Amino acid sequence: MSVVIEEEEDLFAPKNDGWSLMHALRVIRTIQKPCMEAGYYIALAGGVLNRGFSANDLDLVAVRRINHDQLDDLVDVLEKFIGPCIVGNIEIVKDSTHLKFPTQKIEIRVVK
Numbered sequence: 818m819s820v821v822i823e824e825e826e827d828l829f830a831p832k833n834d835g836w837s838l839m840h841a842l843r844v845i846r847t848i849q850k851p852c853m854e855a856g857y858y859i860a861l862a863g864g865v866l867n868r869g870f871s872a873n874d875l876d877l878v879a880v881r882r883i884n885h886d887q888l889d890d891l892v893d894v895l896e897k898f899i900g901p902c903i904v905g906n907i908e909i910v911k912d913s914t915h916l917k918f919p920t921q922k923i924e925i926r927v928v929k
Contacts (some may be wrong), residue, residue: 829899829921835872837924841865844875844923850897855890857927858882874922881929888914888927900924 829846832840845859854857860928863876879891888904896914903917916925 831875831917831922835870836849836865836875838865838869841875845877848895851894851898852879852891853882855894856881856883856887857891859925862926863924874924877923877925879916879925879927882929891927892916895925 823861831881841861851860857879857921860878860880861876862878864871864873865875892902894905895918899918899921901918901920905915905917913929914927916927918924
């Protein structure tokens with residue numbers, strides 16, 4: 818699978834000390850197609866969805882769109898766009914994985 822990365826300066830970094838709704842939508846629209854090719858939809862969650870802005874981080878959700886259980890494909894795509902990722906399990910949510918991109922203040926919960 819080949820991924821075309823649009824060159825845009827700091828698209829995946831928070832602006833003006835946080836994340837706005839418009840900025841979050843630009844991020845989602847940039848990664849949606851390659852994530853779909855990897856078997857997942859990306860959706861907005863957290864403070865940006867609820868308040869239109871977050872000073873903390875950008876919370877996203879990745880939902881499996883096909884019978885595809887290869888989390889590595891999704892992680893590979895996201896790391897090409899966003900950067901290094903920390904993968905961990907969420908103990909309180911069964912069948913959920915937490916992807917954290919600490920340098921960009923982006924967190925993605927992957928659900929099956």
